[in-house]
Amino acid sequence: MRTWRRTGTGTQVRICSNLETYECQLLASMVESISELLVERGDSAPSDELSALTGIATGHSRAPEDVTLGRLLPDFHRPDQEDELTAASVASDLNGGLRSVNEPHIIDAKLDAARTVLDTLPPGGGDIRLTEAEADRWLSALTDVRLALGAMLGIDDEPMRLPPDHPQAAHRDVYDWLSVVQGLLVEALMADEWTQSDWDVPE
Template structure:
């Protein structure tokens, strides 16, 4: 992959790069996988008769048990915040209510970002020219893929490179590569200082 660059200005601004075929296939595969687990979560949400009457979709009220989904759809309230809250059970109920109302919208936004990547990604490699809005969606989707990979690899805040014989060594390399792609995209989107 070449670095991202800015071309044009105003409404004609494009964030451009050139991707090899294998890079496009890798990104597409990872974005598809992330989209599938988000779609499964969305499709497994309990049906709510009040939602049928009001048209307001509701989602799960409990956090995902899967570590990858937990990383993509974290709680609104974390246990380490309980000390500052007077009634922890109320906080848990509030977290469930917030999740139920917001999770469908969050999933929709993540799936929309994934669709933008898949729609703008040349399947056989080649030039990519994104509007600023499309570049923002790429950042969202790449971040989701990195979060999913990080959860799968059990990476903490300061990930350590596994040894070359480790079964996830290749996945770690993909994680690092996506980090660079994302960082270069941010720099191009921000423009010259």
């Protein structure tokens, strides 16, 4: 891929790059897979009479058992975050209430970000031109893809290098590539419009 670059001024600012065909296909496949998980999670939420009466969406009160969804939809509060909430039952009730109210909106926001990526990806590869709002949604979607892939690889805060013959080495390469794409996109969004660059990222 080419690095992200910022062009234009004011309302005409665009964040631009270029992706190869296989890069677009890989990214689209991962985003679609995460979208399917999120849609299934949202559709499986228990029915609620109050929600039906008020039209206010409610979701699950329990955290996902699936490891990937657990990364995408973590608990809002952990008992160790506040000394006063030391009882597991209190923390569970708090998380359940917060999750039920907020999870549907979080899922909608994640799906919106995913749709933006899929709508702006050139299927056969090529140029990408994003508004700043679209670029922000790209960042959100890339974060979700990295979280999902990191869950599969068991990646935590510690750096991890795999030997080339490791069965998950290719997935780790994809994770590192996503990190580069996301990092360059952040730089382009934060860059002053007079400090443009247009160089190829070395492979």
